Amino acid sequence: MARIRDEHDGSRWSRLQRWLSEGDDPLDRDLIEAVDAPTPLPDAVPPVQPLKLWKVREEARRSHRIEKADRFLRILYVLSAVLVCAGIIGVLWLTTERLPSFGGVENPANNEVPAHYIEKGMEETGAVNIVAGMILDYRAFDTLGESNVLFVAACTVIILMRIRSGDPADRLAEDAGDGRYEPGEDSVLQVMAALIVPLVLVFGVYIVLNGHLSPGGGFSGGAVMGAALILYLNAYGSAKAGRFFTFRTFRTVSLVALSFYALSKAYSFFTGANELPSVITAGTPGRIFSAGLIPYLNIAVGLVVCCTMYALYTLFRKGDL
Amino acid sequence: MLDWLRFALGAVLMLGGLFVLLSGVLGLFRFRFSLSRIHAGALIDTIGILLMLGGLIVALGFTLTSLKLLVVIAFLWCTSPVASHLIGKLEVTVTEKPERSMAVENPEAVAQVKEEG
Numbered sequence: 001m002a003r004i005r006d007e008h009d010g011s012r013w014s015r016l017q018r019w020l021s022e023g024d025d026p027l028d029r030d031l032i033e034a035v036d037a038p039t040p041l042p043d044a045v046p047p048v049q050p051l052k053l054w055k056v057r058e059e060a061r062r063s064h065r066i067e068k069a070d071r072f073l074r075i076l077y078v079l080s081a082v083l084v085c086a087g088i089i090g091v092l093w094l095t096t097e098r099l100p101s102f103g104g105v106e107n108p109a110n111n112e113v114p115a116h117y118i119e120k121g122m123e124e125t126g127a128v129n130i131v132a133g134m135i136l137d138y139r140a141f142d143t144l145g146e147s148n149v150l151f152v153a154a155c156t157v158i159i160l161m162r163i164r165s166g167d168p169a170d171r172l173a174e175d176a177g178d179g180r181y182e183p184g185e186d187s188v189l190q191v192m193a194a195l196i197v198p199l200v201l202v203f204g205v206y207i208v209l210n211g212h213l214s215p216g217g218g219f220s221g222g223a224v225m226g227a228a229l230i231l232y233l234n235a236y237g238s239a240k241a242g243r244f245f246t247f248r249t250f251r252t253v254s255l256v257a258l259s260f261y262a263l264s265k266a267y268s269f270f271t272g273a274n275e276l277p278s279v280i281t282a283g284t285p286g287r288i289f290s291a292g293l294i295p296y297l298n299i300a301v302g303l304v305v306c307c308t309m310y311a312l313y314t315l316f317r318k319g320d321l
Numbered sequence: 322m323l324d325w326l327r328f329a330l331g332a333v334l335m336l337g338g339l340f341v342l343l344s345g346v347l348g349l350f351r352f353r354f355s356l357s358r359i360h361a362g363a364l365i366d367t368i369g370i371l372l373m374l375g376g377l378i379v380a381l382g383f384t385l386t387s388l389k390l391l392v393v394i395a396f397l398w399c400t401s402p403v404a405s406h407l408i409g410k411l412e413v414t415v416t417e418k419p420e421r422s423m424a425v426e427n428p429e430a431v432a433q434v435k436e437e438g
Binding site: 192 | 410
């Protein structure tokens with residue numbers, strides 16, 4: 001019986017089982033023993049080997065060969081780097097030589113599509129800013145994809161980085177440790193943030209709301225708003241920022257904005273393609289309430305971009321919103 | 322004549338700004354310790370920007386654009402010193418032996434900054 005148990009103890013299966021149940025790695029145990037064991041003092045100095053001349057010569061020859069090969073490789077490396085760089089420069093140079101001149105009338109980009117955008121864009125979409133008319137009306141489908149790409153990126157980062165334990169005590173400890181390696185609660189930064197954050201936030205809202213009238217739009221304005229929120233978080237800490245922005249806020253805002261975008265654009269595409277009467281009209285170009293859906297789509301895109309920026313920052317900072 | 326004078330003044334200001342930018346970049350690359358580098362970088366963001374944009378304002382005359390340039394100067398003068406302050410504080414917080422890279426006049430204050438994090 002004892003023999004059988006010994007065999008069982010020595011078998012791989014039993015070692016695996018022990019390792020799984022006790023978390024005791026035999027490899028670790030060996031290491032620990034090796035570290036704990038006192039180093040034995042050398043009993044005697046090892047006898048000096050007689051010097052063999054041919055061995056020394058062999059060694060010198062070999063090291064000389066290695067050095068030569070090393071130098072050769074280094075020269076080869078520099079030469080090939082220069083050659084590759086020169087080749088790339090040459091290819092690019094030749095390509096630029098054959099490109100159509102910048103702003104030329106006969107360029108392939110100057111076909112009927114941009115001409116239509118420029119001539120009829122304001123009339124058809126009601127947006128003074130032609131770019132806004134393009135990306136949020138003619139090519140709104142593309143912009144929906146871009147907003148979704150941002151959302152998917154944020155979701156991926158959440159999957160990879162979110163480390164939130166369910167235990168409330170652990171959460172408190174996490175929040176206390178947040179920003180341990182950053183200058184937190186800095187009074188200089190707080191005073192300046194109190195001055196700057198409202199200005200930047202209002203500026204971002206202005207960019208978003210005026211997206212169809214002046215340069216700007218949802219993406220740039222949303223980025224500005226997200227930067228303001230990040231500055232606030234850095235100045236006042238996550239406890240205060242958590243009062244107005246939590247994971248639930250991120251979820252709700254993203255969901256509402258993206259579904260509003262998809263549904264409203266679906267309606268407008270459906271009515272437009274079937275030539276049905278639509279409640280969305282271009283309005284008077286230049287007014288703040290004009291250009292049909294564009295201002296509202298700008299707001300949706302701006303909210304998604306703002307939330308995504310902020311969420312990415314907080315996730316990378318402490319692994320939670 | 323007046324236009325020429327204005328242009329000359331603007332050019333002198335911009336040349337001064339260029340000198341400051343050049344010395345700042347040189348300092349950024351040549352100084353050994355972070356705090357000295359912060360000094361060089363902050364020089365670019367404050368006095369260099371002031372001289373360059375001030376030269377532009379003087380050369381172009383007072384329009385809406387120059388008003389925007391003034392706002393840019395004000396924004397940078399508010400934010401850049403704060404950024405330098407934060408980087409310096411972080412440097413003091415994380416450096417193990419601050420005496421080796423900077424003159425420490427008040428070790429208790431350094432210890433306090435390290436404590437507060």
